Amino acid sequence: MHRYRSHTCGELRASDVGSDVRLSGWLHNRRDLGGILFIDLRDHYGITQLVARPGTPANEALSHLSKESVVRVDGTVSARGAENVNPDLSTGEIEIEVSAVEVLGAAGPLPFTINTDDGVNEERRLEYRFLDLRRERMHRNIMLRTAVISAIRHKMTALGFNEMATPILTATSPEGARDFVVPSRLNPGKFFALPQAPQQFKQLLMISGFDRYFQIAPCFRDEDARADRSPGEFYQLDVEMSFVEQEDVFAPIEQLMTELFEEFGNGRHVTSPFPRIPFREAMLKYGNDKPDLRATLELVDITDVFEGSEFKAFAGKHVRALPVPDTAGQPRKFFDGLGDFAVEQGAKGLAWVRVGDDGQLTGPIAKFLTEENVKVLTERLGLVPGHAVFFGAGEFDEVSKIMGAVRVEAARRAGHFEENVFRFCWIVDFPMYEKDPDTGKIDFSHNPFSMPQGGLEALRTQDPLDILGWQYDIVCNGVELSSGAIRNHEPDIMFKAFEIAGYDRATVEREFSGMLRAFQYGAPPHGGIAPGVDRIVMLLADEPNIRETIAFPLNQNAQDLMMGAPTELDEARLKELNIALRKPAAATEAKPENKPAQ
Incomplete structure (x- = not known):
């Protein structure tokens, strides 16, 4: 017999009655009924009830163990009486008469209960995330995420897309959020940036002739948390296609979303086809550009x-x-x-x-x-x-x-x-530019790499605030799942578009040198989109907060309470990186960091 288990805790059925088995898992719950111990043993696959009779070594061992201790048990499968069958468990028709116990990992006092959702505050849950993930709801959410990502990969490949990887260390780029920067030891005084998105690289792949790309891409943005946005990092289904117009992008993504939400939505209806709603119409009819059409x-x-x-x-x-x-x-x-x-x-x-x-x-x-x-x-x-x-x-x-x-x-x-439905829509025809109400400055309202409707002629002749972009969002139940656009692939249009937003030619050449150089060697028309994986899972899991669908998220202050990040570097490391720090006055005061509220 295997050293740790012959079966999982979700595997045994009535047909196994009489078999000698070995199980390993966590001590989920314990009940003492007149000296007879009933133990719920849990692993990744489910729960099996154990029985330890009075006076046996198994009873003595299990009666003193803390909940969440890891044990290996040997025993015999027996049938439960009809009145004791648990229809909520896949193993509810049987139990294990325990003959031997080995403690594999004893648990200390728990900071909160695992087998009940007792309302513990989020900071404490994140500090002990490895325990929080043992809870049924959290375990189910993470496995849903795994299944959704696996399905996305399968479906995108079936749709003719090729999975590719893009760099994590790259150059800073004005894409609408703050970059996370990484010092370069080998290039003193210079910094990499973690990608806010693989935007430029996926466009370069199209220019390189790969036609249909996708990636489950990590993205890094130094921005504040909110219910539907995780600070620090998130994952998106990054997609790009060559020789396409807007509807060519919509078709595969609409098919993908419909299939995903039908497969994982627990019977909730998915409305299809998705209506196309112009941005200005959405603002007038629904008050925002992510309308909840339920x-x-x-x-x-x-x-x-x-x-x-x-x-x-x-x-x-x-x-x-x-x-x-x-x-x-x-x-x-x-x-x-x-x-x-x-x-x-x-x-x-x-x-x-x-x-x-x-x-x-x-x-x-x-x-x-x-x-x-x-x-x-x-x-x-x-x-x-x-x-x-x-x-x-x-x-x-x-x-x-x-x-x-x-x-x-x-x-x-x-x-x-409407309850129990997924109401999707496309928001289209976004304004290319917007005016800052305080400064009056014209800036990009959406994606700066988008193709303006009307091309160079529109940029030269129209009021910037009247120019629309080939930009679009996909929205479901009031949640923006992604933004996308038909890209600007012509240098003259790119220079003019950025000029209107206040960037001179030298700045554009410096900031986007790789992209501009590529455009000068035969760039195809192309477009793409990037639905957020975290938000997709949040909707499917019916969770109000995106952190409930991420295994190890940062808290609202962009801190990892479990690992104690971010951390300070000692002087030797700073010297090696050629970095000198200038801390804000408040940061020099001695105070505990990365500790949950007590």
Whole structure:
């Protein structure tokens, strides 16, 4: 018999009754019923119940062991009585009568329980992540991630893509986030950058003639954490294709996403084909460029209705309306609750009216609406008895943000929200440029390597804020899964595009010398996209936080509490790297680092 096991803890069935077996695993749980010990033994594959009778060496050994100790047991498979069968376990029809025990790894006192989700704070979980990963939910999430990545590789290969690797040590690049930099010992005073994405390298692969590339690519960005973004590093399905237009990129990615979410979505419906929604339409109808289409309500721009109005709350402002049908039975607290929600989003309040059975509008602002206002609103919003209308007014961006959130919340509360579905869409026609509201400076709004719609002619003749890019995002259930673009592959267009954003020719040549040189030797039209693996798994696992789908994530302060990173370097190492440090004043104060909240 094998030194450690003849079977796994998820393998034995009723057909194995009478067999002598050997199992190894973690002591998951223990129950003492009148001196008879019942032990749940856990490994990667499942749980098997052990039985240790009173007075046996096995009982003595198992009764004193801490939970999470690792043991090897020998015993005989026996059938459970009908009343004791556990239908929730694959091994629920049997148990093991233990005859011998060997302790392989004793466990000390645990910082939190493993067999229950006891609400321990995240910092402590991350400090002891190796224990946290033993929990059923976390183990299931990581294995889901493994299965999803394996499926992605299989499906991308079947679609004719070739998996390739790109460098981790590269040059810094202005791609929208801060770089992580790595000092070069052999080149004193110079630094590598960890790639924010393999953007330039995958384009260079297309220029080299490889046609269809993909990679499960690690990306590194020195940016703040949030629920759907892990600080430090993340993984994406990096894709690039040659001789393609926008729809040529959409086709394989839409097929991939549909198949992935159908395969791993636990029966949740995937809507297909994915609608194409222009960016400006998305901002008007949904309040943002990552709309949650499970909410079936839409916003309506009614700014023109109140131009020149004497109603000061709306006059001279951008006004958005949210019509909500079937609210006749809603109590006043429904309206007040949405008002409170809007205030939480940053609003001063939430104006509303409702349509009575007689067709008349009632509510806090009804008296401020003229007959003409009511007529236009009724026609444009399709108002009938039972409708309610919520209003937001202010600056465009502010109203979009607040009313976009109100749209989804109102849909949830009023029963206009689809559960158990994956609602995908493509957001297209992004503006190529945007203006900084503080400085007035024109800058790229999305990907600086994108091809502008209209090419060089558009860059020369159009207002930069009117130029659209061949840029697109894929969104699912309000989560942006990826950005992509048809690339700019012509040097003249690249120089002009960067010139508009304030980069002179010398800067572009210095920052993108490799790319520009490649463009001068026959570059094909090409485009690509990069869906985030972490976010895909987060949606499939139905987790609200991306860190729940990553084995060893950094915390919100970009620290690894388990390994104690980042760390300081001693003087000898700094000298070897030719680095002198200048610390902020606050950093010189003695204080504990990388310790979880107690």
